Amino acid sequence: MPMSYGFEQRITPKIQKIADHFGTPFHIYDEEGIRETGKKLIEAFSKVKGFKEFFAVKALPNPAIMSVMKSLGFGFDCSSKPEVYLSRQSGCTGSDLMFTSNNTTIDEFENALSNGGCILNLDDISLISKVPEMPELICFRYNPGNRRTGNDIIGNPIEAKYGISHDQVIEAYSKSIKRGAKRFGIHTMLASNELNYKYMVKTTEMLLELVEKINRELSVSVEFINIGGGLGIPYRPEDEPLDIVSLGNEISQILIEFNHKNGYSPKFFIESGRYITGPHGVLVAKAINFKNIYRRYVGVDACMSSLMRPAIYGAYHHITVPNKKNDKRDIVDIVGSLCENNDKFAVQRNLPILKEGDLLFIHDTGAHGSSMGFNYNARLRPKELLLKSDGSVELIRRQETMDDYLSTLNFQEDILY
Numbered sequence: 047m048p049m050s051y052g053f054e055q056r057i058t059p060k061i062q063k064i065a066d067h068f069g070t071p072f073h074i075y076d077e078e079g080i081r082e083t084g085k086k087l088i089e090a091f092s093k094v095k096g097f098k099e100f101f102a103v104k105a106l107p108n109p110a111i112m113s114v115m116k117s118l119g120f121g122f123d124c125s126s127k128p129e130v131y132l133s134r135q136s137g138c139t140g141s142d143l144m145f146t147s148n149n150t151t152i153d154e155f156e157n158a159l160s161n162g163g164c165i166l167n168l169d170d171i172s173l174i175s176k177v178p179e180m181p182e183l184i185c186f187r188y189n190p191g192n193r194r195t196g197n198d199i200i201g202n203p204i205e206a207k208y209g210i211s212h213d214q215v216i217e218a219y220s221k222s223i224k225r226g227a228k229r230f231g232i233h234t235m236l237a238s239n240e241l242n243y244k245y246m247v248k249t250t251e252m253l254l255e256l257v258e259k260i261n262r263e264l265s266v267s268v269e270f271i272n273i274g275g276g277l278g279i280p281y282r283p284e285d286e287p288l289d290i291v292s293l294g295n296e297i298s299q300i301l302i303e304f305n306h307k308n309g310y311s312p313k314f315f316i317e318s319g320r321y322i323t324g325p326h327g328v329l330v331a332k333a334i335n336f337k338n339i340y341r342r343y344v345g346v347d348a349c350m351s352s353l354m355r356p357a358i359y360g361a362y363h364h365i366t367v368p369n370k371k372n373d374k375r376d377i378v379d380i381v382g383s384l385c386e387n388n389d390k391f392a393v394q395r396n397l398p399i400l401k402e403g404d405l406l407f408i409h410d411t412g413a414h415g416s417s418m419g420f421n422y423n424a425r426l427r428p429k430e431l432l433l434k435s436d437g438s439v440e441l442i443r444r445q446e447t448m449d450d451y452l453s454t455l456n457f458q459e460d461i462l463y
């Protein structure tokens with residue numbers, strides 16, 4: 047089921063009032079649903095010693111959402127200075143903050159290590175000497191190359207720019223020891239939007255083999271393993287949801303066995319974004335124009351600058367029309383206003399016949415939706431709203447304005463002759 051049933055029930059009766067009050071388009075997120083999913087995740091991993099979720103801030107970098115994550119006891123996974131800033135503003139630092147960047151600058155390292163620091167996750171062996179001061183606890187992102195365990199969506203690790211190669215593992219940890227590191231973690235991210243939990247189990251086994259190898263060859267124990275994000279959500283109505291309970295149980299079992307064999311087991315971290323917030327957000331847009339040429343098009347008042355996934359990945363986002371489930375239907379393309387032909391939220395989709403002013407729910411925009419927005423064609427990104435647990439609706443990010451767009455044209459003259 048795309049968009050959680052509870053969310054649909056909660057929002058549908060009030061959607062017209064919300065749209066009239068705030069104006070369309072907007073992303074709206076469901077606090078209740080996010081909390082339920084967060085608790086489900088915690089429950090599924092309750093038998094896993096040292097389990098911690100570091101919410102991937104890039105999925106939904108909004109302080110109101112981050113405070114929900116914080117209240118669930120989650121840390122944050124960041125990949126840039128502004129994400130670190132937002133995490134710190136929400137009161138998160140030190141071992142609650144993981145910094146997983148790539149092609150990192152020294153300035154970014156300095157920022158990540160200041161103000162209480164973070165768990166630094168290094169993407170390459172060449173960065174060891176570039177970290178201004180080696181922290182006591184260091185982590186490396188591992189790229190298994192052809193030892194891959196992940197899915198095809200994320201691509202072939204051999205072609206991926208991320209992480210240290212298999213042959214570099216021992217050298218990386220040994221060099222970081224020489225620079226003063228004393229405590230260690232290992233990270234990888236090998237799947238994206240994966241609904242088959244077995245991939246994550248295989249990834250866990252693979253990282254544990256590496257932990258044993260590092261221990262054998264360098265006599266150091268690795269404190270944690272982090273399997274990254276990639277837990278999938280059912281974007282299509284026919285998709286089966288990820289079996290989070292079995293994932294938690296099997297990982298718990300593997301760690302127990304590791305403990306029997308090695309006398310200890312590392313903590314287990316994930317940095318899920320999509321699974322936590324994805325189904326608990328929708329982009330609400332209004333039908334504004336109808337065009338009949340070789341195909342029938344319905345133009346809405348949002349465009350791909352508010353949701354890029356269909357255009358860049360050909361991703362499916364389910365669309366429903368509130369209160370029009372049983373109406374006569376038509377096959378249409380749902381399009382935005384960008385001068386790009388891939389600015390389509392749906393292609394040849396069977397939908398209830400729409401009229402001007404109808405509202406559409408473009409589902410599952412709670413992760414990698416608004417945050418992937420951009421300004422091409424000088425299109426401005428829409429506002430974000432939160433449907434709170436008490437039923438109220440709060441503006442949590444205003445829409446972009448012309449002034450925001452033009453602000454980077456307001457600068458001190460600077461000419462080099």
Ligand SMILES: Cc1ncc(COP(=O)(O)O)c(C=O)c1O
Binds near residue numbers: 104321
């Ligand atoms: C390093 C890293 N961790 C976590 C995530 C979150 O992934 P997801 O939202 O699919 O769980 C991403 C997504 O791009 C990522 O690059």
